[in-house]
Amino acid sequence: MADDGDYDGYQRQDPSKRTTQPYMTKYERARILGTRALQISMNAPVMVELEGETDPLQIALKELKANKIPMIVRRFLPDGSYEDWSCNELIVSEK
Known part of the structure; x- marks a missing residue:
């Protein structure tokens, strides 16, 4: 299947x-x-070294802080297009 x-x-x-x-x-x-x-x-495989963490949410947060989450954010725009951003490209606030 070709991706157009x-x-x-x-x-x-x-x-x-x-x-x-x-x-x-x-x-x-x-x-x-x-x-x-x-x-x-x-x-699923964990992308960071664990230091005793067992809570999946805490592990996901640690991956996010280390820019190791293997996901892409798709942003849909009003003009009928979309942008794909890797989680590693996005700047995350520390809130």
């Missing part, structure tokens, strides 16, 4: 012409942490 960049009527935006800011929103952060914690709880 089309996703349910949306067109992929060229990464060099991104229009959104490189900051992870609190909503993206919550969704990423929740999704990653669920994956970890279902025995």
Whole structure:
């Protein structure tokens, strides 16, 4: 299956012409942490060294701080396009 960049009527935006800011929103952060914690709880490989952590949410938070979460955030834009950002590219506030 060839990927022509089309996703349910949306067109992929060229990464060099991104229009959104490189900051992870609190909503993206919550969704990423929740999704990653669920994956970890279902025995997905952990991307950081554990130092006694057993709570999947704490492990996901540690991965986020270390820029090791293997996920992509897709931001849909009003003009019918979308931008893909790797979690490693986004700046995360420490709140």
